[in-house]
Amino acid sequence: xxxxxxxxxxxxxxxxxxxxxxxxxxxxxxxxxxxxxxxxxxxxxxxxxxxxxxxxxxxxxxxxxxxxxxxxxx
Numbered sequence: 001x002x003x004x005x006x007x008x009x010x011x012x013x014x015x016x017x018x019x020x021x022x023x024x025x026x027x028x029x030x031x032x033x034x035x036x037x038x039x040x041x042x043x044x045x046x047x048x049x050x051x052x053x054x055x056x057x058x059x060x061x062x063x064x065x066x067x068x069x070x071x072x073x074x
């Protein structure tokens with residue numbers, strides 16, 4: 001699986017409690033993964049210069065949310 005991502009911030013400075021890349025702040029969620037899956041996520045993050053959290057965020061937005069037939073509950 002090849003994920004191509006950019007870690008550019010567009011000149012933005014990270015501010016506490018302010019969203020940096022998206023229109024909403026991130027919240028803590030728990031996910032159970034195998035050690036192998038976690039190692040893949042960390043390796044992609046290290047290669048791209050982003051966190052494991054951002055790898056998962058971008059993957060979900062690009063691969064699940066993009067053309068999903070299932071609307072998000074609001």
